Amino acid sequence: MTHSRFNAGRRRFLSSAAAAGAMTLGSPLVLRAQNSELNITGWGGKWGEVFEATVGPMFEKEYNCKIVRDTSFPFVPKLQASSRRNPIYDVVHSNQNAQAAAVVMGLVEEKLDPTNIPNMAELYDYATSDTINGVCMFTSAIGMGYRKDLVKEVPTSWTDLWKEEYADKRGAYVIPINSLGQAFLTMAASIYGSGAKDLDAAYEALEKLKPIKLVDFTGAMEKMILSGEVELCVIHDSGVLRYYDTPNEAAFCAPKEGVLALEQVLNITPGTQKRELAEAYINFMLSPEIQKTMAEAVWYSPANKNVVLSDVYQERLLTTPEKVAQLKQVDWMWYNANKDAIDMRVNRIFRA
Amino acid sequence: MTPGRLAYIALNAAILIFILAPIAIIFVFAVNPVPYIDFPPSGFTWDWFVQFFTSDIFMRSLWLSLRVAAIVTLLAVFFGATASLAIARGNLPGARTITAFVLSPLMLPAILTGLALFQAYMFLDIGRPLWGLVMGHVLVTTPYVVRTTLAVLHNFDTRLEEAATNLGAGPVRVYFEVTLPLIKPGVIAGGIFAFIVSFDQFPVSLFLIGPGNETLPITLFNYLKFEMDGRIAAASVVSILISLVVVIGIDRTVGLRSYGKM
Numbered sequence: 108m109t110h111s112r113f114n115a116g117r118r119r120f121l122s123s124a125a126a127a128g129a130m131t132l133g134s135p136l137v138l139r140a141q142n143s144e145l146n147i148t149g150w151g152g153k154w155g156e157v158f159e160a161t162v163g164p165m166f167e168k169e170y171n172c173k174i175v176r177d178t179s180f181p182f183v184p185k186l187q188a189s190s191r192r193n194p195i196y197d198v199v200h201s202n203q204n205a206q207a208a209a210v211v212m213g214l215v216e217e218k219l220d221p222t223n224i225p226n227m228a229e230l231y232d233y234a235t236s237d238t239i240n241g242v243c244m245f246t247s248a249i250g251m252g253y254r255k256d257l258v259k260e261v262p263t264s265w266t267d268l269w270k271e272e273y274a275d276k277r278g279a280y281v282i283p284i285n286s287l288g289q290a291f292l293t294m295a296a297s298i299y300g301s302g303a304k305d306l307d308a309a310y311e312a313l314e315k316l317k318p319i320k321l322v323d324f325t326g327a328m329e330k331m332i333l334s335g336e337v338e339l340c341v342i343h344d345s346g347v348l349r350y351y352d353t354p355n356e357a358a359f360c361a362p363k364e365g366v367l368a369l370e371q372v373l374n375i376t377p378g379t380q381k382r383e384l385a386e387a388y389i390n391f392m393l394s395p396e397i398q399k400t401m402a403e404a405v406w407y408s409p410a411n412k413n414v415v416l417s418d419v420y421q422e423r424l425l426t427t428p429e430k431v432a433q434l435k436q437v438d439w440m441w442y443n444a445n446k447d448a449i450d451m452r453v454n455r456i457f458r459a
Numbered sequence: 460m461t462p463g464r465l466a467y468i469a470l471n472a473a474i475l476i477f478i479l480a481p482i483a484i485i486f487v488f489a490v491n492p493v494p495y496i497d498f499p500p501s502g503f504t505w506d507w508f509v510q511f512f513t514s515d516i517f518m519r520s521l522w523l524s525l526r527v528a529a530i531v532t533l534l535a536v537f538f539g540a541t542a543s544l545a546i547a548r549g550n551l552p553g554a555r556t557i558t559a560f561v562l563s564p565l566m567l568p569a570i571l572t573g574l575a576l577f578q579a580y581m582f583l584d585i586g587r588p589l590w591g592l593v594m595g596h597v598l599v600t601t602p603y604v605v606r607t608t609l610a611v612l613h614n615f616d617t618r619l620e621e622a623a624t625n626l627g628a629g630p631v632r633v634y635f636e637v638t639l640p641l642i643k644p645g646v647i648a649g650g651i652f653a654f655i656v657s658f659d660q661f662p663v664s665l666f667l668i669g670p671g672n673e674t675l676p677i678t679l680f681n682y683l684k685f686e687m688d689g690r691i692a693a694a695s696v697v698s699i700l701i702s703l704v705v706v707i708g709i710d711r712t713v714g715l716r717s718y719g720k721m
Contacts, residue, residue: 152685156516177670178681185666188578326687330495
C-alpha cells in the first residue's frame with residue numbers, strides 16, 4: 108500500500124512537473140510576463156482614447172500584464188533623469204526626431220533585433236531604414252493642405268507654396284519646436300538646393316516664404332486650414348483626412364517631389380528589465396490586426412505591408428509600394444546635430 | 460466729464476477688454492459647433508460640454524485636480540500660516556533669510572522646480588506617486604500663504620494677545636480665539652491662491668504626474684498636441700468657472716473683503 112501510494116504520488120509529481128515544464132517551454136514569454144508592468148510612452152488625443160479602450164486591454168489580456176502608459180511630454184528628459192539600469196520606460200513611442208536624440212544619449216537602442224520581433228519582417232523598408240532607430244510602426248505623409256474653395260489651381264508641387272498669391276495666406280510650423288517644420292526645412296533644401304542638407308539654400312527659400320503664418324502645435328494647422336485662415340499650408344495627411352466625415356473645404360495634396368515621412372517609432376530602453384515583454388509589445392503593435400485598428404482610428408499609414416484597410420482608408424493612406432515610394436525620410440541624426448545652428452538662423456529669418 | 464476722467468475710464472476699459480477678451484473667445488469657441496475658432500460663430504451647441512463631461516479621461520483628470528488642489532490648499536495653509544507665525548513672532552535669528560528661503564519657489568521657474576523634484580524622486584527611487592505630486596504643489600503654493608499671512612501679521616496688534624493672556628486665557632485659547640481670527644483674512648486669501656495655483660498647475664505637474672494620474676491641465680496639454688476642438692474650450696470654461704466658484708464661495712462664507720480692506 109505504502110509502495111503503491113508512493114508510486115501514485117510520484118506519478119502525480121512527475122506528471123505535474125512535466126506539465127509545468129511543457130508550459131514553460133511552450134510559452135516562456137507568457138509565464139515571464141505574468142503580473143508584470145510594462146512602462147511605455149504614448150500619445151494622448153484620439154490615439155490615446157482608442158489605445159486605452161481596445162489595444163491596451165487586448166495586450167494586457169494576452170500577456171497577463173499591465174501597461175503603464177505615460178502620455179505626458181517630454182519623455183526624453185524624464186528618461187534621462189531616471190536610472191539607466193532601471194529606466195522609467197521599457198518602450199518609448201515617439202517620433203523619430205526624439206528617438207534620434209535619445210539614441211545619442213544612450214537612452215534607447217540604436218537598432219532592434221528582428222529575430223525577437225517577427226512582425227518586423229513584414230514591414231515596408233522605410234520602417235527599418237538607416238534613418239530609423241527602433242522600428243517605425245506608422246507614418247503620416249507631410250505634404251500640403253489647401254482650401255478647395257479658395258485656391259485658383261489645385262497645388263501639385265511644393266514650389267506652389269512660394270507663389271506670390273499665397274503671401275500671408277500660407278502656413279507652416281515654427282521650425283525650432285515642431286518636427287513637421289524641421290522636416291519641411293529639409294524639403295526646401297532639396298528643392299532649392301543641392302539636397303536635403305543644403306542649409307544655405309533652405310534659409311534662402313524660407314526667407315522668400317515671408318509673409319507666412321506659423322503655428323507651434325501640430326493640430327493648430329488643421330484649424331487654420333479648416334477656418335480658412337490659410338489657403339495653402341504644410342500639413343500631414345492625417346491632419347486633413349481625419350475630417351473626412353465632416354463637411355469641410357480642406358484637401359490634402361501629395362506634391363510631385365514627394366512627401367515627408369512623419370514616423371511613429373517604437374524602441375526599447377537598453378536597461379529595461381522586461382525586454383521580452385517589451386519585444387512582445389512591439390511585435391503586437393506591428394501585427395496586422397492592431398495596425399488596421401489604429402490606422403483606421405487616427406488615419407496613420409501602417410508600416411506592415413500585409414495590412415488591408417477598409418476602402419476609404421486604403422485609397423487615401425500609403426498602403427501600396429508605389430505610394431510608399433513617395434516617402435522622403437529625414438536624417439534626424441544629422442538634423443539634431445545641427446539643430447542649434449538651424450534654430451538660431453531660422454529665428455533670425457522669421458523674427459523680422 | 461473732464462478729458463482726464465474720460466481718458467482714465469477709456470484706459471480702464473481697454474485693460475478690462477484686454478483681460479477678458481481671451482476668456483470671451485474661449486466661451487464663443489466652446490459653444491460654436493465647428494471644431495475651430497470661427498467668428499462670428501456659425502451656430503450654437505452644448506455638444507463640446509457634453510463630450511467633455513462624458514469623457515472618462517477628462518472627468519478623471521478634473522476630479523483628480525480638484526482633490527489634489529483641496530489637499531494642497533489644506534497643507535499649504537497649515538505650513539504657510541505656521542511658518543508665517545514663526546517668522547513674524549518667533550524672534551528667529553535670520554528671519555529675513557528664512558523668509559527669502561520660504562518664498563524662493565516663487566522666484567525659480569516652476570519648470571525647473573518640477574524637473575529638480577523629478578530628479579530627486581528618481582534618485583531616491585520614490586517613483587511618481589500621487590503624494591509626490593501633492594508635495595510638489597505644496598512647495599510652490601505655500602509661499603502664497605506665507606506672503607499674504609505675513610502681510611496681515613505686519614499690522615497685527617500684539618497687545619490684543621497680551622490682553623487675552625492677562626485675562627487668563629492660555630496660549631492655545633489665545634491662538635484660536637484671538638490670533639487666528641485676526642490673521643484669518645490673510646490665511647484665506649493665501650489659501651485661495653494656493654487652490655487656484657494648484658488647480659491650474661502645469662510646469663511642476665508635467666514632471667511629477669505618473670501614468671494614469673494626469674491632472675486637468677496636463678490632460679488638456681496632451682489633448683491639445685493632437686486635437687484642438689471645442690472640448691478644449693469647454694474644459695477651459697469649466698476650469699474658469701470652478702476657480703470663480705471657489706473664490707465667490709469663500710468670499711460668501713468666510714469673507715475676503717476683510718483682507719482687501721487691510
